[in-house]
Amino acid sequence: MQSVEVKDQSIPHRLGSVNLHVIDSEGQPLSRQRVRIRQVRHEFDFAAGGFVFENIARDEQAGILTDEDEMLSNQFFDLFNTTTLPFYWGQFEPERGHPHTQEMMRTARYLQAHHIKMKGHPLTWHTVTPRWLTNLPLRDIEELLRQRIRREVSDFAGLVDMWDALNESVIAPVFTAEENGITKLTRAKGRIEMIRLSVEEARRTNPNAFLLLNDFNLGTAYECLIEGVLAAGIRLDAIGLQTHMHQGYLGEEYVEEMLERFARYGLPLHMTENTLLSGHLMPKDIVDLNDYQVDEWPSTEEGEARQADEIVRHYRTIVKNPATESITYWDYTDKGAWLGAPSGLLRKDGSAKPAYHALHDLIKGQWWVAPTDATTDEFGAVGLTGWAGFYELDLLDENGSVVSTTPFTLSRRETGMRELMVSAQAAVES
Helix, strand or coil, X not given: CCEEECCCCCXXXXXXXXXXXXXXXXXXXXXXXXXXXXXXXXXXXXXXXXXXXXXXXXXXHHCCCCHHHHHHHHHHHCCCCEEEEECCHHHHCCCCCCCCHHHHHHHHHHHHHCCCEEEEECCECCCCCCHHHCCCCHHHHHHHHHHHHHHHHHHCCCCCCEEXXXXXXXXXXXXXXXXXXXXXXXXXXXXXXXXXXXXXXXXXXXXCCEEEEEECCCCHHHHHHHHHHHHCCCCCCEEEEEEEECCCCCCHHHHHHHHHHHHCCCCCEEEEEXXXXXXXXXXXXXXXXXXXXXXXXXXXXXXXXXXXXXXXXXXXXXXXXXXXXXXXXXXXXXXXXXXXXXXXXXXXXXXXXXXXXXXXXXXXXXXXXXXXXEEXXXXXXXXEEEECXXXXXXXXXXXXXXXXXXXXXXXXCCEEEEEEECCCCCCCEC
């Protein structure tokens, strides 16, 4: 029996390995039938920040898509299947009662048309809050926050169903960099009750919502908070973990140990914000990354080679842990990157860095089943080993032309025989 196989099979818990029994509508096996199998999408969410798409979607609607727009879009769609959209309250509703709903809706619909899954970031955060919120009474801040959560979750249901319900809870009540309404409310209610407010308000509004707690704190403070949240009966759908590595790659050993610690809660792990630099590293003595300010922070040839090596090591380490379901590389491009750092996969001019190509070779090369032709055996069977995800099987005629296409899914750790009924009434023997 011929078999179609993914190149890299070193992480077996990510794979399914089945014998597809190809049958017609009457249940008869299609023996000696030429077929073509291809992967369409990973089950795993490979994501990047989608901040560039607000302008691209605007340009498309206006009919003025630029070459840069198309280059950015095409490179994104060729690699990623998921993105994070910015719902920072202070930017989304800078003037009270006038949210930028239609602008973000335009962006979400553009991405949906290109089959990109979306996550909203975040519903509640103590940073980038509206200025008009800061000095209001606490009862008004709470009610406005509840209204904001209900509005966004309701308006975008069916487009954006995944949300960072609360971002960076650990530091929220002790945050002192700027006065804001969310920190004041967190001090009054406590971290756990703020998480309850955000999660339960969102879930009541959209029962299908997938809700995360997200934090850059990867130590015991976050572990204790998660334990308190779960003990309080608050249902989380996943734990979000950030690794902004502006001061250098954390290393495989650290990441492996960190993932093991957070996996013990039995929830999916999402690596929500990942950053590796292609220029000089931030000094180690900087405590708050926001404090590091430089006039120029260029990408360098040496730095780009380092970034490419480290991103492959980082992704391989993450997917080895069975609890992980998602990785988001934070800055897709250096243009507009957080802190002005050379952290993107693309340079400011939109050209791809070695890290982009290295990641593409991994996700769409080593971990991907490209279109592959095979012939079923006398029983109509053909083997498939690949990453869990979505696939298509084409029936081919004697000239190699497609007779019909049948979609199917492959699950993690799936084995055995799978019947696959194809839509063609008759097949052509080769």
